[in-house]
Amino acid sequence: MVICSKSACARDSADTLFLRNQIGLTWGNFSTHLKRLEAERYIEVQKEFVDRKPVTSYRLSQLGREAFKLYRERTSEFFEELPE
Secondary structure (H helix, E strand, O other), X not given: OHHHHHOOOOOOOEEXXXXXXXXXXXXXXXXXXXXXXXXXXXXXXEEEEEOOEEEEEEEEOHHHHHHHHHHHHHHHHHHHXXXX
């Protein structure tokens, strides 16, 4: 969910390099997380060429936005119920 909170929730889409730099994961861990999110249909992947260079961008799908919203609600509820 860190990917969601640092990227497409705040923006329409984000490219691979931006996301990886924001999150700070290794390339291996980063790609594993993205594959998992894509398999669950939480993100949409767009591949294109910009100035003859391949660029991959990611954006949250509607399902991903709903899942992230639910995650935030449940997390908030969890922390509200903790004793001070």
